[in-house]
Amino acid sequence: MAQDIWVLGTHMTAFGRFSDQDAVDLAATAALGALDDGGVGISDMDILACGNLFQAASGMGQQVQKQIGQTGIPVYNVSNACATGATALRTVIMAIRASEADLGLVVGVEKMGKMGLLAGGARKEKNVYEPSGRYGAVMGIDGILGTDTMPGVFAQAGMEYANDNEGVGFEQFAKVAQKNHSHSTLNPLAQYRREFTLEEVMGSPMQSYPNTLLMCCPTGDGAAACVLVGEERFASLSREQQSRAVKISASVLTTDPYVESGQMQPDVNTLTRNAAAAAYEQAGVGPEDLSLVELHDCFATAELIHYDNLGLCEPGGAGDFIDRGAPWRTGKTPVNVSGGLISKGHPIGATGVANVYEVSTHLRGEAGERQVPGANVGLTHVIGLGSSCGIHILEKSGIG
Amino acid sequence: MQIPLVDYLVLGDEPHLRANECADCGARFFGRRNACARCGGREFISARVSGTGTLRTFSIVHRAAPTIPTPYVSAIVRTDDGTSVRSNLINVKPHPDQISLGMRVKLETYVAGTDEEGKEAVAFGYAPA
Numbered sequence: 001m002a003q004d005i006w007v008l009g010t011h012m013t014a015f016g017r018f019s020d021q022d023a024v025d026l027a028a029t030a031a032l033g034a035l036d037d038g039g040v041g042i043s044d045m046d047i048l049a050c051g052n053l054f055q056a057a058s059g060m061g062q063q064v065q066k067q068i069g070q071t072g073i074p075v076y077n078v079s080n081a082c083a084t085g086a087t088a089l090r091t092v093i094m095a096i097r098a099s100e101a102d103l104g105l106v107v108g109v110e111k112m113g114k115m116g117l118l119a120g121g122a123r124k125e126k127n128v129y130e131p132s133g134r135y136g137a138v139m140g141i142d143g144i145l146g147t148d149t150m151p152g153v154f155a156q157a158g159m160e161y162a163n164d165n166e167g168v169g170f171e172q173f174a175k176v177a178q179k180n181h182s183h184s185t186l187n188p189l190a191q192y193r194r195e196f197t198l199e200e201v202m203g204s205p206m207q208s209y210p211n212t213l214l215m216c217c218p219t220g221d222g223a224a225a226c227v228l229v230g231e232e233r234f235a236s237l238s239r240e241q242q243s244r245a246v247k248i249s250a251s252v253l254t255t256d257p258y259v260e261s262g263q264m265q266p267d268v269n270t271l272t273r274n275a276a277a278a279a280y281e282q283a284g285v286g287p288e289d290l291s292l293v294e295l296h297d298c299f300a301t302a303e304l305i306h307y308d309n310l311g312l313c314e315p316g317g318a319g320d321f322i323d324r325g326a327p328w329r330t331g332k333t334p335v336n337v338s339g340g341l342i343s344k345g346h347p348i349g350a351t352g353v354a355n356v357y358e359v360s361t362h363l364r365g366e367a368g369e370r371q372v373p374g375a376n377v378g379l380t381h382v383i384g385l386g387s388s389c390g391i392h393i394l395e396k397s398g399i400g
Numbered sequence: 401m402q403i404p405l406v407d408y409l410v411l412g413d414e415p416h417l418r419a420n421e422c423a424d425c426g427a428r429f430f431g432r433r434n435a436c437a438r439c440g441g442r443e444f445i446s447a448r449v450s451g452t453g454t455l456r457t458f459s460i461v462h463r464a465a466p467t468i469p470t471p472y473v474s475a476i477v478r479t480d481d482g483t484s485v486r487s488n489l490i491n492v493k494p495h496p497d498q499i500s501l502g503m504r505v506k507l508e509t510y511v512a513g514t515d516e517e518g519k520e521a522v523a524f525g526y527a528p529a
Contacts, residue, residue, distance in 0.1 A: 260428075
């Protein structure tokens with residue numbers, strides 16, 4: 001078995017819209033915060049992985065080095081849709097496992113502002129129709145052959161689950177968003193911190209049925225970072241560093257295997273189920289052992305189906321799971337105590353690192369008002385359409 | 401003159417969809433493949449897709465890019481020969497009360513636009529059967 005890897009330090013900026021900071025500023029703040037938190041410096045780092053989507057061609061990792069310390073170490077600029085942050089994390093994990101590094105820095109950052117819909121193009125009126133593209137389309141097909149928009153695509157994923165399982169509908173999906181908005185009121189780093197009633201969630205402007213505005217994540221800015229250390233170097237750290245460190249007991253990245261419907265509707269289920277099975281096996285834990293989960297609730301419909309994909313509920317039982325309050329902070333398996341993407345925010349490159357920050361903070365017992373009492377094992381999950389799924393399982397140090 | 405919106409729609413007396421079907425495993429693809437994504441087979445045959453099926457999932461889209469008329473119903477249909485197709489659900493009010501998962505649907509075509517040479521782009525959708 002490869003050596004154990006630990007999160008030594010972690011930090012995130014608040015998520016929101018920051019007109020006075022660019023992506024490099026945000027990333028540098030998160031990176032220095034994580035280094036300080038771990039009691040190490042940039043000169044101790046052997047590798048840097050920087051996750052960023054919308055400025056992927058800009059050499060973001062090198063720009064961050066110029067902001068906090070140019071030590072000449074290798075930089076991996078990582079871009080993998082909404083799984084970007086988790087993929088950057090895994091890049092450093094693989095380098096440490098391969099014995100090419102003892103200590104590494106992971107930064108995820110995104111500067112989105114108010115981008116609106118991320119897919120689904122306007123239809124250009126062509127003067128003369130000529131077939132073009134892979135399907136020989138003579139005009140834009142979004143809105144004619146179904147939807148390319150994210151609220152719609154994930155609505156369809158949720159409604160497919162509703163088709164196959166009893167007790168799932170608009171109200172169950174809305175309850176997910178009600179929970180995450182409520183959770184976010186306890187998170188000072190969340191983009192939004194406002195509680196809404198179920199009626200307000202269901203009555204907010206419809207985007208793509210059944211996803212209303214309050215059931216969709218916002219766009220925004222933010223960064224998160226982690227310092228990772230392999231077990232050989234870990235042994236030489238101080239007692240205090242060791243006791244606050246968080247063990248990464250599983251790290252998995254999967255893509256979507258062939259399913260019949262996949263060419264028409266991205267399958268976000270199979271790759272999550274495959275990643276979860278591999279992660280539980282690696283960590284030697286099961287879903288019943290999890291103290292908390294931060295999963296990819298880009299839309300309320302997505303969170304509900306992942307209760308089932310991650311094995312948090314009985315097969316087919318995601319509707320009942322939310323109906324009985326199981327994923328609330330005080331419930332059986334707290335899900336998205338941070339407020340989730342829906343209310344904490346979703347600056348894409350930062351998301352898969354920020355959920356490791358969140359779970360680590362609970363495992364350290366440092367989550368303040370929103371602390372899940374006695375948290376000792378947690379799971380993080382992201383999905384990038386296209387598709388990739390990243391899952392990490394984290395465990396409390398146990399060294400005291 | 402009429403032309404299809406996409407190349408996998410075949411017009412004529414009986415409009416239908418055609419897929420590239422893997423000669424080895426039968427997996428169907430709209431659009432070209434170098435090898436089958438399911439089994440790796442390199443040979444494909446052209447297969448006619450059934451025009452009837454059931455509604456597998458849907459969303460009623462109220463928010464889209466500025467030039468896209470809303471609301472409309474986006475749907476995934478499972479045809480009677482087991483192929484998933486994405487299109488709009490047409491000839492139905494875009495309201496959840498009017499749409500039921502699993503409902504029977506059939507392929508229909510309509511003119512989606514006309515260019516300056518008078519060519520009509522013909523699209524397909526699925527209507528309640």
